[in-house]
Amino acid sequence: MQTKEALKIMKVKESCHPTGWPAGRTMKVKDAKEITGSLTRTSKMPGLSYSLPAWECKTGSKLRKIKGSVCASCYALKGNYTRYKAIKAAQYVRLKAIEDARWVEAMTAQVKRSTYFRWHDAGDVQDLDHLKKIYAVCEATPGTRHWMPTREAWVKDHLDSKPDNLVIRFSPPMIGQRNDTWPNSSMVVEKDATCPAPSQGGKCGDCRQCWDPAVKVVSYGKH
Numbered sequence: 001m002q003t004k005e006a007l008k009i010m011k012v013k014e015s016c017h018p019t020g021w022p023a024g025r026t027m028k029v030k031d032a033k034e035i036t037g038s039l040t041r042t043s044k045m046p047g048l049s050y051s052l053p054a055w056e057c058k059t060g061s062k063l064r065k066i067k068g069s070v071c072a073s074c075y076a077l078k079g080n081y082t083r084y085k086a087i088k089a090a091q092y093v094r095l096k097a098i099e100d101a102r103w104v105e106a107m108t109a110q111v112k113r114s115t116y117f118r119w120h121d122a123g124d125v126q127d128l129d130h131l132k133k134i135y136a137v138c139e140a141t142p143g144t145r146h147w148m149p150t151r152e153a154w155v156k157d158h159l160d161s162k163p164d165n166l167v168i169r170f171s172p173p174m175i176g177q178r179n180d181t182w183p184n185s186s187m188v189v190e191k192d193a194t195c196p197a198p199s200q201g202g203k204c205g206d207c208r209q210c211w212d213p214a215v216k217v218v219s220y221g222k223h
């Protein structure tokens with residue numbers, strides 16, 4: 001026979017969401033931010049974006065040492081990203097937060113407010129567990145269009161399970177290199193870039209090419 005105390009503990013356990021968030025309680029954006037770290041609203045993009053430390057890019061940290069690679073002059077390893085210690089510290093808080101069991105729910109609570117969302121304006125997907133969590137956030141936010149660039153070639157093996165509202169663009173390692181084997185990709189070019197942002201005051205304006213699965217390759221001018 002179970003004691004009153006054991007029954008009480010069981011009841012508390014039953015009332016908890018498996019992610020650790022209490023069942024039936026809606027997560028507020030304020031609570032969500034404390035779990036994931038803050039998201040970014042840049043003047044360039046039409047919605048929220050999110051950054052991780054570029055120092056932790058798995059493939060990018062190897063490419064950085066290769067002359068002519070897109071990572072050799074990575075914008076996320078200079079300028080404000082290094083000038084302000086708080087920016088780098090916040091990126092590491094976000095990276096650590098991915099391990100939190102409440103991360104998917106907390107990201108969902110924030111991302112669903114945005115019609116367009118950009119994953120990783122700095123940094124990259126870390127591993128399969130991380131990718132699956134990103135997919136779960138996309139599935140939980142059907143009203144949001146997601147775009148995620150990546151240099152991680154292994155992601156290609158998991159495109160079949162990708163939610164439809166997420167466009168993943170593979171970014172080939174070298175400047176001028178094009179990849180047509182992925183459904184969507186991007187590339188960095190010396191001239192004739194298709195991204196109009198530089199001629200629009202550095203803003204996307206009405207352009208949504210990066211989020212559009214019908215646009216097979218987007219090219220960006222070299223920084």
Ligand code: SF4
Nearest residue numbers: 195197204207209210
């Ligand atoms: S291609 Fe369009 S959507 Fe993509 S970054 Fe450039 S302006 Fe923005």
